[in-house]
Amino acid sequence: MITFSKQQLKIPQMSRPVYMVTGGMSKFGRAIPEKRTEELVIDSFVEAAEFINMSPAELKRYIHSCYYGHFADHFGDQLLGEAVIHDRLGLDPLGNVGIKTGGATGGSTLWEAFKAVASGYSDCVLAMGWERMDEVPTDEGNHYIASAADKDWETPMGHIYTGYYAVMAQKYWQVFGKQEDSFRKTMAEIAVKNRGYARMNPHAQGPMKLTVEDVLNSPVVAHPLRALDCCLMSVGAACAILCDEETAYKLTDNPLKIHVSAGSHSLRVADRLNMDIPLLPNETPDQYKDLGERFPGGDRYPGFTGFLAARMAAHYAYGMAGIVDPTEDLDVVELHDAFTISDIQTYEDIGIRPYGEGRTYVESGDCYHTNPFTGKPGKLPANLSGGLLGNMHAVGATGIMQAIEVGHHIWGRWSEMHADEKKWAAFGRTKPDDWTDLQVKDAKRGLAISHAGVGSHVTATVLVHPDHELERRS
Amino acid sequence: MADRVEHGQVTVSNGRYRPSGKFHHGYANSPIRNDEGVLMGVTNPRDVTHIHSYGGEAPFFESLSKGKLLGTRCDNADCALHETMFVPFRIHCPDCLSRNTIVDVTDIANRTSKVHTFMITERTGAFNTLEKPIRFVNVEFEGVDTILMGYLSVGEPEIGMRVVPIFQTENPTYTIMDLSWVPEGTQKSELLPGFSFGK
Ligand SMILES: [Zn+2]
Numbered sequence: 001m002i003t004f005s006k007q008q009l010k011i012p013q014m015s016r017p018v019y020m021v022t023g024g025m026s027k028f029g030r031a032i033p034e035k036r037t038e039e040l041v042i043d044s045f046v047e048a049a050e051f052i053n054m055s056p057a058e059l060k061r062y063i064h065s066c067y068y069g070h071f072a073d074h075f076g077d078q079l080l081g082e083a084v085i086h087d088r089l090g091l092d093p094l095g096n097v098g099i100k101t102g103g104a105t106g107g108s109t110l111w112e113a114f115k116a117v118a119s120g121y122s123d124c125v126l127a128m129g130w131e132r133m134d135e136v137p138t139d140e141g142n143h144y145i146a147s148a149a150d151k152d153w154e155t156p157m158g159h160i161y162t163g164y165y166a167v168m169a170q171k172y173w174q175v176f177g178k179q180e181d182s183f184r185k186t187m188a189e190i191a192v193k194n195r196g197y198a199r200m201n202p203h204a205q206g207p208m209k210l211t212v213e214d215v216l217n218s219p220v221v222a223h224p225l226r227a228l229d230c231c232l233m234s235v236g237a238a239c240a241i242l243c244d245e246e247t248a249y250k251l252t253d254n255p256l257k258i259h260v261s262a263g264s265h266s267l268r269v270a271d272r273l274n275m276d277i278p279l280l281p282n283e284t285p286d287q288y289k290d291l292g293e294r295f296p297g298g299d300r301y302p303g304f305t306g307f308l309a310a311r312m313a314a315h316y317a318y319g320m321a322g323i324v325d326p327t328e329d330l331d332v333v334e335l336h337d338a339f340t341i342s343d344i345q346t347y348e349d350i351g352i353r354p355y356g357e358g359r360t361y362v363e364s365g366d367c368y369h370t371n372p373f374t375g376k377p378g379k380l381p382a383n384l385s386g387g388l389l390g391n392m393h394a395v396g397a398t399g400i401m402q403a404i405e406v407g408h409h410i411w412g413r414w415s416e417m418h419a420d421e422k423k424w425a426a427f428g429r430t431k432p433d434d435w436t437d438l439q440v441k442d443a444k445r446g447l448a449i450s451h452a453g454v455g456s457h458v459t460a461t462v463l464v465h466p467d468h469e470l471e472r473r474s
Numbered sequence: 475m476a477d478r479v480e481h482g483q484v485t486v487s488n489g490r491y492r493p494s495g496k497f498h499h500g501y502a503n504s505p506i507r508n509d510e511g512v513l514m515g516v517t518n519p520r521d522v523t524h525i526h527s528y529g530g531e532a533p534f535f536e537s538l539s540k541g542k543l544l545g546t547r548c549d550n551a552d553c554a555l556h557e558t559m560f561v562p563f564r565i566h567c568p569d570c571l572s573r574n575t576i577v578d579v580t581d582i583a584n585r586t587s588k589v590h591t592f593m594i595t596e597r598t599g600a601f602n603t604l605e606k607p608i609r610f611v612n613v614e615f616e617g618v619d620t621i622l623m624g625y626l627s628v629g630e631p632e633i634g635m636r637v638v639p640i641f642q643t644e645n646p647t648y649t650i651m652d653l654s655w656v657p658e659g660t661q662k663s664e665l666l667p668g669f670s671f672g673k
Contacts, residue, residue, distance in 0.1 A: 003554065033506075033514050077518060142599030152531065153562050156651050157625055158608045159599030164623065167612050171591035174633055222595035270562050270612065270621050273555075297633070304591050304612065304621070 004278070011319030011473060012261060014118035019248035019255035020463060021124075021241045022059075023404035024048030027427040028205040028236035028392035031134035037076065038088035040237040041130055044397075045089060048239050051417075052252045060089075062247060064122035066096035069109030069129030069396035073100075074144045076132050085128065102148050103338065105129060106238065106399025107260070107450025107459030113242045114260040123247045129396035130237035141233065148453060150268050162230070165454050166222040168269060169341045171304035173224045175297040176356055177341075184224060186359045187340040188215035191228045191389055193368060194337055198386025199432050202424045203401075206232045206390045207432075229340040231388035238397035238404060256410055257464040258403075259320040263312025267456045269304055277301050278311055280351035281318060281473070282325040288355060295356050307342075307455035310349035317460035318351075321445070322470030326352050327366065327380050329470060331443040332409045334402035336451035336458075337387040346449060350460070352380065369438050377441060384409070384438045399450030403461045406446035410465050414439040444468035482523050497523045530565035533576060538653050539646035541673040543583050543639050545618060546574035559618045579615065580672040583639045586616035587655070592631035603651065611655050613637060627666045628656040644668035 024047025026040040042056075049059040066089075068082040078084065082098035101108040106129040113127035133141055143159040154164050177183035192212055198204035210228065218228040241251070248255035266272055277288050292299025302308040314326075323329045333352075337343040347358035365371035366379040385391045385405040388398060408414040415437045417423075424431040445468060448461040464470075482497035501519040508514050528535055534544045545561035553570035560574065561583075567574055593610040602608075609626040626637065635657060642652040645668050654666060662671065 033508075137600075139598070139600040142597070143601055144599075146599050150562075151526075152528070152535075153650050154623055156603075156649050157610065157623070158595070158597075158604055159602045160595065160597050160608070161599075162597055163593055163595050163608060163610045166593040166595065167591045167610055167623070170593050171633070174591075221597060222593045268562060268623070270623050271560070271564070271568070272621075273558070273619055 003275070009315070012316055014115075014320075015120055016118055017245055018114050018117045018258050019243050019245060020258045020403065020407055021243050021248050021251045021255045022048045022051045023238065023240040023400065023407055024051060025203050025238040025397070025401055025404060026236045028203050028234050028394055030205060030233065030235070032235045033134070037081070037130055037132050037237070038085055040235070041085050041089065041128060041239070044237040044239045045128070048241060054251070059241065059251075060091065062124040062243070062251065063091060063094065063126050063241070064124055065094055065116055066091055066126045066128065067099060067109050067113040067116065068096060069099045069105040069127070069400070071100050071102060071105040071131060071395040072133065072144055074147065075135060075141065077135075085130070089128075091126070100396075101457035102452030103336065103393070103395055104399060104450040104452040104457040104459050105396040106401065107448070107461060108262060108399070108457060109396065110240065110242075110258075110399060110403060110461050111260040111262050111459050113240070114258060117242050117244055124241065124243045124251075126239060127242060127400060128237065128239040129398070129400045131394040131396045132235050133233050133394075134235050153268060153270070161453060162222055164269070165339070165342075166225055168304045168454060169222075169225055169339060171297075172341055172345055175295050175305060176358070178295075183359055184216065185212055186362050187224070187229060187344065188212040189362055190337065190340040190343050191215045194383045194387040195228070195390035197369070197384050197438060198390025200436055200438055201386050201391055201418055202420070202427050202429055202431070203236075204386045204391040205234055206392075207386065208390065225339055225341065231338045231393045232390075234392040234394035236392055236394035236397055238394075238400040240400050240403055254411055255466070256407055257466050257469060259317055259462040259464075260459060261313050261316030261320065262457065262459045263309040263316070264457050265302070265307070265309040265455050267454075269454050272302055272308070274300055275302070277306075277355065278308075278315065280311070280314060281323075282351050283354065291356060298356060305345065306355065307345060307349045307451070307458060309455045309458035310346055310449060310451060313449070313458045313460040314350040317447070317462050319473045321462040321464060322472045323445075323462065326350060326447065330380055330445050330447050332384065332406055332440045332446040333380060333382045334385060334387065334405050334446075334448040335382055336398070336449050337383055337389050338393065338451065340389070342451075346451070350447075350449060369440065381440055384414075384440070399448060399459060399461065402448035402450065403463060406448050406463050409440045409443040410446055410463055412439065412443075445470075484525050491525055493525065531563055534563040535648050535650075535652070538641050539643060539648060541580070541641040541643050541670060542578055543580045543653065543672060545577050545579040547577050548572065549575045560620050561615065561618050561622050562620065579618065580639070582615050582617060583613075584672055587613050587637050587639065589631050589633055589635045589637055590614040590621045591633060592626070594631070611637065613655060624650075624653055624655050626656065627654040627669070628660045628664050639672050640665050640669045641672055642666075642668050643670050
């Protein structure tokens with residue numbers, strides 16, 4: 001479908017508001033052979049209960065239905081793994097369902113949980129996601145991930161998902177990056193930034209103190225992508241509790257308003273037909289007229305350079321939350337930095353910057369906690385958790401981790417959740433001497449983008465402090 | 475090929491799959507211990523052969539083995555995508571869902587194929603059969619509205635480069651691997667073994 005009907009573009013109108021009350025995470029690692037998946041899941045649930053000063057048993061008494069995000073059944077060699085987790089959490093006989101949308105699984109899990117509360121079906125739900133990618137050798141893992149591409153038209157070629165995604169990176173690199181050293185350096189800065197922020201996160205699997213040169217000298221994976229441009233492969237769990245207003249204020253004094261939306265696009269990039277760029281509220285109809293002149297080859301939309309699914313998710317979520325200009329209206333974001341270059345593409349898809357100008361979000365210093373050029377707070381700090389590059393990409397948990405991290409800022413509890421020496425010790429990790437508090441001051445509104453592979457599924461989760469809501473658009 | 479003999483074979487008769495031979499091999503598991511000798515888990519080895527229908531795409535894969543590239547077109551005059559040409563071959567139009575018309579695009583591909591984008595990678599997953607590094611190319615054709623993914627088997631890819639399809643017509647696999655791409659002007663002697671130019 002390349003043109004949209006009014007019905008399809010409708011801003012979702014939920015029957016009642018939904019709140020995120022708490023969330024919790026396990027440790028994230030490349031491999032965690034000493035724990036079964038359910039132990040990681042329980043770790044995250046216990047953290048969520050403790051966050052609102054409840055025992056796990058007390059919190060469980062409020063839960064009415066459960067939404068489980070877990071992408072890759074093959075890795076665990078266990079179908080209906082959700083049923084195992086549900087039982088180990090002691091939540092039978094409540095209704096539960098498994099959700100899988102590739103890399104967006106965590107975000108999609110929140111989407112389902114959100115709708116269950118908004119509809120009135122449940123007053124309190126559990127959104128729990130996890131992934132376990134350590135129980136096969138890496139090349140078999142690559143094959144399994146590649147199975148998420150088209151099995152007849154793509155997977156047989158190399159059995160390597162990077163190859164199906166990275167052709168998009170190549171196109172963006174040549175058309176919008178113009179193969180400039182300065183653009184390559186901007187990509188590297190994202191890797192330096194996110195891995196550096198991961199150093200302040202005890203949950204994080206890939207903290208690294210790096211320079212741009214380190215990134216540029218790391219091994220080539222698929223030109224222009226180098227090893228340090230690519231995200232982690234992870235094990236771990238994350239969960240969130242979503243409630244209606246009445247229940248939310250029973251559980252905590254500080255619930256956050258949550259809006260979740262989703263978009264999609266074809267599994268094969270090959271099938272994406274040309275279309276006009278659908279505009280976000282901060283864009284004008286003629287601003288892209290000369291895009292192909294400014295960026296030769298950039299006139300094919302979405303082609304191999306845009307993620308239409310992300311744009312659609314932003315359209316719905318911004319309408320629900322009343323966001324006009326994300327850079328002005330949001331205070332913190334967690335984006336799906338699977339690759340440094342796809343991070344830049346996403347800035348454009350979700351309207352942080354216009355198409356073609358994504359790099360300026362980094363180059364202006366706006367994306368940092370503290371703008372390196374001005375020493376003042378960044379305008380819209382991104383991926384202070386470390387993101388997928390530095391924190392984790394335990395697929396089913398990723399979108400939920402992002403929402404929790406955004407929540408920590410709005411709750412004003414980022415420091416409490418990341419500074420605790422006991423947590424560092426429990427995860428067997430050393431808190432760095434130069435540990436820095438990354439709390440975004442007075443954060444009121446934030447966004448998390450959860451994204452699958454070549455852009456087949458994307459969700460947008462907006463969290464808002466209830467005293468700072470914007471007016472919804474219809 | 476020896477391993478095809480050992481693995482199961484399937485035919486369809488009277489509307490049912492008829493498997494014969496061995497489809498799965500089980501092996502004894504083994505314990506996983508840490509450096510201190512403490513039991514951590516077990517391995518679960520097995521081989522499985524899946525059975526898969528090409529359904530309405532079967533003509534596409536059959537044609538590759540005959541040196542032909544097929545696409546499809548929506549011929550529904552009432553459809554917003556009327557006359558849209560699809561390569562990859564789509565059985566149904568994604569808009570009106572009517573059955574598309576099969577079109578031989580070998581000639582268009584020979585005359586107009588260009589590299590839209592590409593990627594070179596040394597990384598592969600288990601079961602990869604391509605020589606490394608793999609040169610992925612996404613190919614655009616004139617008059618075709620989609621961009622087909624494939625692999626370049628001669629030369630180095632560049633955006634905008636003219637390429638032509640080649641086909642595994644000897645010992646075909648009946649998979650997408652029977653289609654590869656080479657720069658325009660490549661000689662027959664340079665092609666992968668078993669491959670030939672389109673007809
Ligand atoms: Zn049609």
